[in-house]
Amino acid sequence: MGGRAYVIGVGMTKFEKPGGRDWDYPDMAREAGTNALADAGIDYERVEQAYVGYVYGESTSGQRAVYELGLTGIPVINVNNNCSTGSTALFLAVQAVRSGSAECALALGFEKMQPGSLGSTYEDREQPMMKHLLALAELQEFAMPPAPYMFGAAGREHIEKYGTTAEQFAKIAVKNHRHSVNNPYAQFRDEYTLDEILAAKTIYDPLTKLQCSPTSDGSGAAIIASEAFVEEHGLAAQAIEIAGQAMVTDMRSTFDDKSAISLVGAKMTSAAANRVYEQAGIGPEDVDVIELHDCFSTNELLTYEALGLCAEGEGGKLIDAGDTTYGGRWVVNPSGGLISKGHPLGATGLAQCAELTWQLRGTADARQVEGAGIALQHNIGLGGAAVVTAYRPADR
Template identity: 55%
Template sequence: MNKVFVTGVGMIPFAKPGASAPYHVMAAEAARAALQDAGVDYSDIEQAYAGYVYGDSTCGQKALYGVGMTGIPIVNVNNNCSTGSTALFLARQAIASGAADCVLVLGFEQMSPGALGSVFTDRPAPFDDFDAVTDRLVGKPEIPLALRYFGGAGLAHMEKYGTPLEAFARIRAKASRHAANNPLALFRKEVTAQDVLDAPMIWPGVMTRLMACPPTCGAAAAVLVSEEFAKKRGLRADVFIAAQAMTTDRASTFEANDMMRLVGYEMSREAAAKVYAQSGIGPDDLDVVELHDCFAHNELITYEALGLCPEGGADKFIRDGDNTYGGKVVTNPSGGLLSKGHPLGATGLAQCFELTHQLRGSAGARQVANARTALQHNLGLGGACVVTLYQAA
């Protein structure tokens, strides 16, 4: 298998719905930024993978035709919130297998205000089985489904381990401190844990408004190359993908009667275990992590799924400051989805952008000191989870 390098990354500032350019304009801007960062032309790209969730078929072509029309394969990818990293997974496979030497990966989203919802209501929804379990375990039909899923998972952790609501508030406050140093983040205002607790309750005792990520528009991209191509063209080869795994649900997702499993805890744990086994690197070796904090509750349970702390140990991990600068491992230095924003198709590539700069040492005020090993976790319900391990060469 060929070694795969991230030679270029690009990202545009994330924005609220209605405040961004149309999807194809955002996407083309991010793609051009990645090409410029890599030092290659679009004519060098042999394949492209374009990820988005809300859009008609072949939006990837609409986005990339504005960059160039060279007749290359353009594959459109939709895997819910893990769409961007699924596109990355496919691009890495193309290079690792020798099918291509230079591939562009693009993620973008033009979102609408408000809670996520289905577009097609005249056919069975992919979430029918998830909804049935949630109805049985959680109830609360008046609360939007995504909040019920992840709030229910957080509540399950609270009931199982005695986790206080303040733990989720501390995660959100940490996200705001990190985002304050990220010029591309949507929300850069710092908030305290008390500010988070004082925000309007959307599920009494379980979740306040600030514990949920906002709908966001944006785009991000990466250029992946083989080692031979990088050497031949004199491209930078200072960050490579050391291991990667993608998982989907098992029967236990629905049979275990556990809201944490329903929202991907087992998928995350299995994908991380595969990555650690592939690379020979464990969670204690990580310097920086970008994980899928669509809700503060999911960040907390993901600490345990990725092995960053023991099961049931997330509250102590947070209180000890082991999830931020000066602690065990810096999580979401970008501000994460909670502060940076979550344009669904772009999120996985935005994580790649952040970790690439961290390993290059070019992350500015949010730089993690001496970062050499980085882990990316991107989760989509329905479901799919992609975990990627990057290393500095």
């Protein structure tokens, strides 16, 4: 893996409904980036490289975004990896520091989204998800919009194979909405009963509207530094080590399995998680707090299994037993997750990083997981890439 890399500063904006706030992406980036720099206690001039992620935007929007922080001539790399864009920017910043290419790097992500379901920008070329959609249409009849269709189909497959129930998926949404009540950065902060979740408008059975992440505007940022930089600036007390990190893209099994669960990336997640556990010298039983990609409640349950929190087919038992909330074996998505916190695509992975950094520092306020010592992040984008990261305090 090379040298060590540490998160020394994080920042984010409140996630907002598109059009709900009078701002543009440079405003978002300035707010998140300024907060991260202030948290690290350094000036932008100390940053040697910047990796800036967004999905919907023009070329070099990354430069326009970080120009709000300074004009220092550093390399600025624009990053787009669908819903895993933010964690991909983080992955690249960590690589730069570990390799010795930079002592201090910025990962920043933002999104200014259109209301409603995700859509394509260009209609005159192959859509990147077409191969996945055609494969899934051979298994379950195609439906719109594509994202809830794909993750809903994976949920249906889990129901058919393992007897999972609609109520178990809905309980995940109940949990995440309940967690978001304590998150001032969350787009939604309302609590719902199980009956209310189940009675909401059906988007694609078994998914109701309250089990789906919303379109959102917002930004997140993280400052990554080397061990020498941490020592030079006396940052060990606040630094959080990247104990392990892996990115995995689609494998033959994605399509050869003839499985909706594989098509939405469960095996990518599993492969990435196993690499991270090996790098960090930990297992899932050592983890205290997790931020994972609950774009839909079905995907959170699938991810329990892919991360090794339980055996395949037993994800429903975890939610029934209360094992993924406060007082359970893990606290999963203390931020409220994508379902309730929001999902500005380019910012999501960095907001997860921010939440876990606060948790491991013990500064997450009402969301604080008692005794949190090891954290795990999971961010996935279809088409596809899964990024898994393990964190621990520098002094641990």
